[in-house]
Amino acid sequence: MLQGMGTTTPARRTGRRTGDSGTRDAILDAALALFAERGYDGASIRAIASAAGVDPALIRHFFGDKDTLFATVVADRTAIPGIVGRAIGGDPATAGRAVTDAYLRLWEAPATRPVLLALVRSAVTSERAAQMLREILLTHTAQADPDRARRATLAGTHLLGVAVARHVVHLPPIADLTHDELVDEVAPTIQRYLTGTHR
Amino acid sequence: MLQGMGTTTPARRTGRRTGDSGTRDAILDAALALFAERGYDGASIRAIASAAGVDPALIRHFFGDKDTLFATVVADRTAIPGIVGRAIGGDPATAGRAVTDAYLRLWEAPATRPVLLALVRSAVTSERAAQMLREILLTHTAQADPDRARRATLAGTHLLGVAVARHVVHLPPIADLTHDELVDEVAPTIQRYLTGTHR
Numbered sequence: 205m206l207q208g209m210g211t212t213t214p215a216r217r218t219g220r221r222t223g224d225s226g227t228r229d230a231i232l233d234a235a236l237a238l239f240a241e242r243g244y245d246g247a248s249i250r251a252i253a254s255a256a257g258v259d260p261a262l263i264r265h266f267f268g269d270k271d272t273l274f275a276t277v278v279a280d281r282t283a284i285p286g287i288v289g290r291a292i293g294g295d296p297a298t299a300g301r302a303v304t305d306a307y308l309r310l311w312e313a314p315a316t317r318p319v320l321l322a323l324v325r326s327a328v329t330s331e332r333a334a335q336m337l338r339e340i341l342l343t344h345t346a347q348a349d350p351d352r353a354r355r356a357t358l359a360g361t362h363l364l365g366v367a368v369a370r371h372v373v374h375l376p377p378i379a380d381l382t383h384d385e386l387v388d389e390v391a392p393t394i395q396r397y398l399t400g401t402h403r
Numbered sequence: 404m405l406q407g408m409g410t411t412t413p414a415r416r417t418g419r420r421t422g423d424s425g426t427r428d429a430i431l432d433a434a435l436a437l438f439a440e441r442g443y444d445g446a447s448i449r450a451i452a453s454a455a456g457v458d459p460a461l462i463r464h465f466f467g468d469k470d471t472l473f474a475t476v477v478a479d480r481t482a483i484p485g486i487v488g489r490a491i492g493g494d495p496a497t498a499g500r501a502v503t504d505a506y507l508r509l510w511e512a513p514a515t516r517p518v519l520l521a522l523v524r525s526a527v528t529s530e531r532a533a534q535m536l537r538e539i540l541l542t543h544t545a546q547a548d549p550d551r552a553r554r555a556t557l558a559g560t561h562l563l564g565v566a567v568a569r570h571v572v573h574l575p576p577i578a579d580l581t582h583d584e585l586v587d588e589v590a591p592t593i594q595r596y597l598t599g600t601h602r
Contacts, residue, residue: 365560
């Protein structure tokens with residue numbers, strides 16, 4: 205099911221060997237556009253296949269199902285992992301503020317907001333989407349030592365909850381704060397987790 | 404749509420006046436049992452009506468839709484709001500640990516875990532369920548001053564994110580910690596939010 209998830213698919217012995225990565229790219233580009241425009245539920249495999257000019261069976265061949273396709277779009281076709289990763293990897297003295305600010309901006313930006321909304325909704329309702337999200341996050345924390353990975357994940361749970369309260373449930377007063385007010389409230393906690401001074 | 408949400412429905416001028424609260428109770432009891440057993444998606448209005456011995460139209464009359472019925476079940480038929488409320492309202496010096504411990508136990512207990520899972524899934528995917536969740540939470544924070552309500556909500560976002568990571572996405576290493584280890588990690592942050600020393 206997860207075949208084709210690597211950067212290169214090995215040439216098969218059947219002789220089919222050209223066009224796989226180009227087709228895979230076209231599917232991911234079409235999927236990103238449709239998920240962002242219509243949301244997770246509104247973007248069908250059939251519509252994505254039509255936009256990419258391929259047969260729907262080819263999408264299932266490459267990605268297995270819609271959840272896996274969606275998670276791959278987030279990992280490979282959005283700036284989200286890179287932006288959060290760079291913020292965490294910056295100056296340790298200010299990483300808490302940097303990652304909080306960068307993460308909340310991703311939720312506010314028209315290009316990434318619908319993708320994040322769809323990501324949260326699919327991960328919470330689909331075990332396969334949750335599994336893909338686990339794999340993405342583990343890839344990004346694999347190089348860290350266990351203590352650091354645990355603290356980064358604790359920080360992540362807080363940021364996830366803040367985004368769900370503000371952008372999904374629209375919960376006051378979190379939803380009514382300005383971006384800067386919310387960063388002021390949350391960043392010190394994220395900083396404590398990242399530096400191990402939370403306990 | 405939200406009629407019948409109070410503790411008593413005033414007698415109507417049409418002469419229909421008996422049985423409303425008894426019927427409403429029977430629907431809520433049946434809904435709690437079915438939501439806990441089958442989850443949110445698996446418990447249909449029709450099945451709940453059948454278990455309660457009423458016509459499905461009566462459920463729509465009292466509760467509008469399944470999302471609203473579900474949120475009412477959580478608010479009126481589970482110990483969840485009361486347990487969390489008592490933990491927050493206890494000794495201020497240890498409230499952070501008390502509420503973290505009580506909240507995480509609710510996610511681990513067989514009686515409340517499926518209800519919380521269904522609550523998170525419905526609030527994240529349904530605007531009407533999110534609205535009911537907002538109303539429940541506002542009712543429980545309405546007596547607090549704005550600063551305290553903001554801090555309690557920030558603590559709540561962290562607890563929500565921890566539970567989603569641990570019990571919905573099953574994200575390591577959060578999902579692999581023992582209950583006590585996780586309380587040790589998270590409680591100091593919840594305490595800082597509740598006491599206003601987080602910034």
